[in-house]
Amino acid sequence: MSIKANTVVSLTYELHTTNEEGQQVFVEKADEQNALVFLYGTGMMLPKFEEHLLDLNVGDEYSFELSAVDGYGEIDPGAYADLPKDMFKDVDLPNVGDVIPLQDNQGNHFRAGVTAIHEEIVSVNLNHPMAGKNLIFAGKIIAVREATEDELSHGHAHGADGHADH
Known part of the structure; x- marks a missing residue:
């Protein structure tokens, strides 16, 4: 077959x-x-x-x-976001290079790669890793x-x- x-x-x-x-x-x-x-x-x-x-x-x-x-797909240069650090107050703060699970306002689940950690924000890449x-x-x-x-x-x-x- x-x-x-x-x-x-x-x-x-x-x-x-x-x-x-x-x-x-x-x-x-x-x-x-x-x-x-x-x-x-x-x-x-x-x-x-x-x-x-x-x-x-x-x-x-x-x-x-x-x-x-x-x-x-190609890398979308607009698919980056800064998340407030207080989003992580109930969990361990991620490290640069970690992939973290996120959910949008419509309930869709996706993953983001942590690119930087600053004083008040965690910067993430929302592009698919591939x-x-x-x-x-x-x-x-x-x-x-x-x-x-x-x-x-x-x-x-x-x-x-x-x-x-x-």
Whole structure:
């Protein structure tokens, strides 16, 4: 069976980016014991990532690079904020380099990287940590199956065999 809409895909991958010198830098991986399992075509994955996997079969290996625009976007120079230090009075003050969870006025959760700590404010970068970076993927398709009715109605995979707790 080949990868198409409404199939559950299990795959391995290694993700790299490139640094300023153009050298590849390892980011993360999923191996066969901890494969990435997802319902294809539901918008859970980057669209261009899925596009590269369309019509692949079990055992196929893949390797491709997504531009920053096709990944997590370019860095938005306006996506920085200064938070009042008193926001952290009930928790430990973060350190520069920490990634902290935040919530906007509409209840949306996101993460921000701490860039500086000043006397009264904590400066954060609201860009995705992978913004502005090309993403280099390589891996292998290890399973493809039809999605169950439950998975289709829930909009996500229930594990490699379709029976994982959700």
